[in-house]
Every structure is written in structure tokens, then in C-alpha cells.
Amino acid sequence: MEVNSSKKAEQFMQFQLLTEMFKEAAGDNPSFQLMMEGLLQSVTDSKGNLDFSRLGLEQMDLDKLGYAAQERLTNVYNDVSSSVKSGNSSIDQAVEKASRKYGIDKDLIMAVIKQESSFDPYSVSKAGAEGLMQLMPGTAKDLGVNNPFNIEENVDGGTRYLxxxxxxxxxxxxxxxAAYNAGPGTLKRRGVDTVEEISNLPSETRDYVQKVMKYEALYKQK
Incomplete structure (x- = not known):
């Protein structure tokens, strides 16, 4: 029994060490963020709380580590989780309104915003896309968005386009x-009519789809 407990403690410390190594290698960027989200999501219960038993660790094993292991891991989880929250009540309200208006799950809208602008209403891409949902000027005009930096207008227009x-x-x-990112014309030119054929699209679009789906899944855990 003691050997088993020591083994679990060793595994937990390895988990902590790997976390630090990955963070050092990847830095504060989306690849590390997504990796940690996926890892921590696998040890989260249906209510959004960490279930340490999924790591193969019992509470007494964590206590034996002697340096508040549970609190440390919870802090890591909270840091990652907070990265996908808007932190802006105006954004949350705009998403709720657009979700009801266009019949789209708010988790999906939030996931798109997270990936597009990381909740920065004044974000402008190198290509000229603007605001929370990164609308190109021509698209914004077609959607009736007069001020792409206005939270409600941008979210409404982006959700309508979605x-x-x-x-x-x-x-x-x-x-x-995929069409939101690359444009439906790109999908048509590349003969993309099924999910499997998304592999025919540029890596940027493939990554975009995967990341937004990942963020949506994380939101649904909340």
C-alpha cells in the first residue's frame, strides 16, 4: 500500500514537472493553452470541478506531498480556464442576445470570439479584419455593421454570418x-463538401476549426 502511494505521489510530481517543461518550451501561447485545456479537461467532472482520482491520486496521497499539491494543481486549472472567459459583461450580454436571435449555441459563439480576437473588441488583423469576430470591412458592410468595434454590432453581425x-x-x-475562416469560395474551389474533406484546406483553416471546437467543448464544461 505504501509503495502504491509513493508511486502515485511520484506520478503527480512528474505531472507538475511536465507542466513546467511544456510551459517553458511553449511559452504563453495558444499551443500550450490548448494542450493544458485538453489535459485538464480530462480530469474535470461534469460540474466543472477537478476530480483528482482521474489522475490516479487520492486525497491522502496529495496531502503526503506536503506542499499543497491540490491547491497548486487547482490554480493551474483556474489560470487556464480563465483564459477562455470573456471577462466583459457587455460581451456576455451581446453573445446571449445573438444566441437567442440566430439560434446558435452561445458556447460556439464564445469559442469563435476567443479564437478570432481573444475578446479584444478593438482587435485588427494584418488582413484588416476588425473587432471581436474579426469581420472584414466588406463583410461588415453587407451585414449592416456600421461600427465593427461596437461590441453588440460586431457580435450580432458575426453571429449572423456564422x-x-x-x-x-x-x-x-x-x-x-471552415467557411467562416477561409470563405465559402475556398471550400468550393477545393471541393470541400464533407467534414473529412476539410483536410484539403490550408493548415491555418484546419487548425482554426480544431481550436474553435476545442474551445466550445471547454465552455460546455462550465
Whole structure:
């Protein structure tokens, strides 16, 4: 029994060490963030709380480590989880409103915003996309968005466009997201009609779809 407990403690310390190594190697960037989200999501219960038994650790094993192991791991989890929250009540309200108006799950809208602008209403990409949901000026105009830096206007316009993409691709989230990122014209030129054919799209779009789906799954844990 003592050997088993020591083994679990060793595994936990390895987990902590790997976390620090990955963070040192990747730095504060989306790749580390997504990796930690996936790892920590696997040890989170249905209520969004950490279930340490999924790491193979009992509470007494954590206590034996002698340096507040549970608190340390919880802090890591909270740091990662907070990175996908808007932290802005105006954004939350705009998402709620757009979700009801266009019939799109608010978790998906939030996931798109997270990936597009990381909740920065004044974000501008190198290509000229603007605001929370990164609308190109021409697209914003077509959607009736007069001020792309206005939170409610941008979220409404971006969600409306996402609704159009979902309707175009028979409510396939992956295909709609691919079209949101690359444009439906790109999907048509590359003969992308199914989720499996997304592999024919540029790596940027493939990564975009995977990340947004990952963020949406994380939101649903909340």
C-alpha cells in the first residue's frame, strides 16, 4: 500500500514537472493553452470541478506531498480556464442576445470570439479584419455593421454570418467554421463538401476549426 502511494505521489510530481517543461518550451501561447485545456479537461467532472482520482491520486496521497499539491494543481486549472472567459459583461450580454436571435449555441459563439480576437473588441488583423469576430470591412458592410468595434454590432453581425454558414452547410459546425475562416469560395474551389474533406484546406483553416471546437467543448464544461 505504501509503495502504491509513493508511486502515485511520484506520478503527480512528474505531472507538475511536465507542466513546467511544456510551459517553458511553449511559452504563453495558444499551443500550450490548448494542450493544458485538453489535459485538464480530462480530469474535470461534469460540474466543472477537478476530480483528482482521474489522475490516479487520492486525497491522502496529495496531502503526503506536503506542499499543497491540490491547491497548486487547482490554480493551474483556474489560470487556464480563465483564459477562455470573456471577462466583459457587455460581451456576455451581446453573445446571449445573438444566441437567442440566430439560434446558435452561445458556447460556439464564445469559442469563435476567443479564437478570432481573444475578446479584444478593438482587435485588427494584418488582413484588416476588425473587432471581436474579426469581420472584414466588406463583410461588415453587407451585414449592416456600421461600427465593427461596437461590441453588440460586431457580435450580432458575426453571429449572423456564422448562421449563414451553418445554413449553407446543413448545420455542420466544422464546415461552417471552415467557411467562416477561409470563405465559402475556398471550400468550393477545393471541393470541400464533407467534414473529412476539410483536410484539403490550408493548415491555418484546419487548425482554426480544431481550436474553435476545442474551445466550445471547454465552455460546455462550465
Amino acid at each position: 448562421r449563414d454558414m451553418l445554413d449553407m452547410y446543413n448545420n455542420s459546425k466544422q464546415l461552417a467554421l
